[in-house]
Amino acid sequence: MKKLGVIGGLGPMATAYFYQLVVRMTDASKDQEHINTVIISDPSTPDRTRFILGMSNEDPMPFLMESGRELVKQGVDVIAVPCITAHFFQHTLQDGLGVEVINAIEETGRYLQKKGIDTIGVIATDGTIETGLFQKTLLNYGIKCFVPDKNGQETVMHLIYDEIKAGKTAEIDLFNRVADQLFEKGAQIILLGCTEISLIKKENKLGKGFLDVMEVLAQKAVLTCGRLREEYKELITE
Secondary structure (H helix, E strand, O other): OOOEEEEEOOOHHHHHHHHHHHHHHEOOOOHHHOOOEEEEEOOOOOOHHHHHOOOOOOOOHHHHHHHHHHHHHOOOOEEEOOOOHHHHHHHHHHHHHOOEEOOHHHHHHHHHHHOOOOEEEEEOOHHHHHOOHHHHHHHOOOOEEEOOOHHHHHHHHHHHHHHHOOOOOOOHHHHHHHHHHHHHHOOOEEEEOOHHHHHHHHHOOOOOOEEEHHHHHHHHHHHHHOOEOHHHOOOOOO
C-alpha cells in the first residue's frame, strides 16, 4: 500500500473534510487496512487567491514546498493538496518534490469525459476562475465551462471568505441562486471547484447534477494508495 501525503491547512476545515472523505471511501474492514497518511497542516500559508491576482506580495509557494519536502522526508509516495486554487502551483510542486502531486483538475476532466459531460458550470474562487484553471484544462477534454457573472462571483467569494472560512454556516439560498444561474446558461452539471464550497455539500442535501472536485481528489488518492469502496465510484449527485 502506498503512503499518502497531504499538504493541508488551506483551510483547516477543508483538510479535515478531505481526510474524512479518504477514510470513508477506503474499502477497509479494520484500522490496519486504511491508508497510511501523513498530513502537514500549515494555515499560516499566505492566501493563494490574493497572491495569484496580484493583491498580495506574500508568496504561498515556499510554504507549500516546505510542507511538501517534509512529506517527502517522511516517505510519502503521492501527495494531495486539498485546495483547488493551490493547483495553480501544481506543476512547480511536482517538479520540485519529485513525487506525484495529484492534479485534481486533470482528474476531474478525465472523470467528466468518461461520463460524456461536455458542458459544466464552475463555482470556485476568483483566483481559480480568473486564471482559467478549469476552463483551460477542461477544454483539452472537450468540455466547455460556464462561470458566474460578476454578482454571482461576488456571492461565491462571500460564501467562501465571509462565511465558511470564518467558521459560519453558509447561506444555502445564496449558493443555490448561483448554481441555478449556471444551470440556466446550459451547464449539464455544476463543479464545486473550491474545497470550502465542498463543505456546503457536506452540510446540505444538494439536488441533481453536482460534482465535488474534493471528492474527485479523494477518490484518486484512494485509488492510488488503497482500495475504493464500490459506492464511491459514482460521484455526480442524483
